[in-house]
Amino acid sequence: MNWLLVVLGAVVGAPMRYLTDRAVQSRHDTVFPWGTFTVNMVGCLTLGLITGAVLAGGASSQVQLLLGTGLCGALTTYSTLSYETLRLAEEGARFFAAANAVASIVGGLGAAFTGAALAQAIWA
Numbered sequence: 035m036n037w038l039l040v041v042l043g044a045v046v047g048a049p050m051r052y053l054t055d056r057a058v059q060s061r062h063d064t065v066f067p068w069g070t071f072t073v074n075m076v077g078c079l080t081l082g083l084i085t086g087a088v089l090a091g092g093a094s095s096q097v098q099l100l101l102g103t104g105l106c107g108a109l110t111t112y113s114t115l116s117y118e119t120l121r122l123a124e125e126g127a128r129f130f131a132a133a134n135a136v137a138s139i140v141g142g143l144g145a146a147f148t149g150a151a152l153a154q155a156i157w158a
Contacts, residue, residue, distance in 0.1 A: 036099050043104015051109045066130050067118040070111060071138060077110030078142040082149025089150075092157030112138075 054076070055069030062068045084102040087093035115138050122131035 036096075039096055039099040040104040040107070043100045043102075043106075044108035045104075047105040047108030050105075051111060065122060065125070065127050067115075067122075067134060070114050070118055071134065071141075074110050074112065074115060074138055075141050075145050077106045078145035079149045080109075081106040082146035082151075083153050084149075085146075086150035086153025087157055090153055090157035092153065 051073045054073050057069075058072045059067070059069035081102050084093060084098055084106070088095060088098045088102075115134070119131050119134045122128070122134060
């Protein structure tokens with residue numbers, strides 16, 4: 035039944051990604067993909083928080099499957115990050131392409147570590 039938890043999380047995460055991306059991107063008149071950046075940062079923070087909670091004994095492995103693997107797996111989209119970065123570079127927006135790649139990697143790692151540290155502070 036573990037696969038069902040992953041599917042249920044993904045059923046919620048995928049529409050959340052689409053709706054968040056459209057809502058954020060419609061508010062910015064720029065070529066930078068703020069919608070994808072936002073969902074990836076939120077997903078990294080959430081995944082760090084869930085992983086930290088599980089490691090500290092504050093959440094079960096079923097919660098990790100439902101929210102971490104299912105929800106965050108469908109919410110985040112590094113394939114879209116790659117595509118949008120390549121598109122920016124091909125269209126001559128090389129600064130935005132480099133900023134998107136660097137900010138997404140550094141920001142994603144920072145968000146994940148922040149989430150894990152927050153979980154440690156709460157459940158340790």
